[in-house]
Amino acid sequence: MSNNVGVWIDHKKAVVVRITDGVEVVHSIASGMEKHVRFSGGKPEDQQGHRFSNHLKEYYDRVISFLHHADSILILGPGEAKGEFEKRLDTESFGSQIVGIETEDKMTDHQIAAKVREHFLIQTELIHEDKKN
Numbered sequence: 681m682s683n684n685v686g687v688w689i690d691h692k693k694a695v696v697v698r699i700t701d702g703v704e705v706v707h708s709i710a711s712g713m714e715k716h717v718r719f720s721g722g723k724p725e726d727q728q729g730h731r732f733s734n735h736l737k738e739y740y741d742r743v744i745s746f747l748h749h750a751d752s753i754l755i756l757g758p759g760e761a762k763g764e765f766e767k768r769l770d771t772e773s774f775g776s777q778i779v780g781i782e783t784e785d786k787m788t789d790h791q792i793a794a795k796v797r798e799h800f801l802i803q804t805e806l807i808h809e810d811k812k813n
Contacts, residue, residue: 685750686796687743688787689757689765691736695789696746697796706793707746711739740768753777754799756784756792 686697694709713735743765747753753774755762762781769775784795 682752683750684752684754684796684800685747686754686756686792686799687747687765688784688792688795689743689755690759690761691739694739694743695792696743697793698746698750699797699800704793704797706789708789709739709742709746711735713739736764740765744769744772744774747774747777750774750777752779752800754779754796755781756787756795758783758785 682699682701684699686699688695688697691713692711694711696707696709698705698707713732747769753769755766755769755778757765762783766775766778766781769778780799784792787795
């Protein structure tokens with residue numbers, strides 16, 4: 681039973697596409713954080729940065745909860761969130777399952793699912809071809 685997962689992620693939203701033996705399930709996870717958040721009270725820069733970091737940690741935790749039992753993980757995204765997420769996966773012992781990181785701009789959930797399907801289909805075909813040779 682193969683369990684492949686693709687994650688398109690930025691700081692506002694993540695889309696998790698899980699393909700298990702040809703069955704595809706798509707989850708969308710909103711971070712709940714706007715790009716330029718303003719928090720009241722305290723030193724604006726320090727407090728804002730600390731709260732943003734804590735919020736990202738909680739957001740990444742929610743996304744990681746969809747990755748358990750994944751054999752392979754493909755990370756997609758337009759900006760720095762994909763790199764931050766990769767580092768987080770390394771600390772959570774998911775690093776060995778990461779099979780690729782690709783820069784992809786804004787995409788619809790259907791486009792993300794198609795990209796993940798295509799990636800793992802090509803990977804599966806390459807494995808079968810290697811076994812023949």
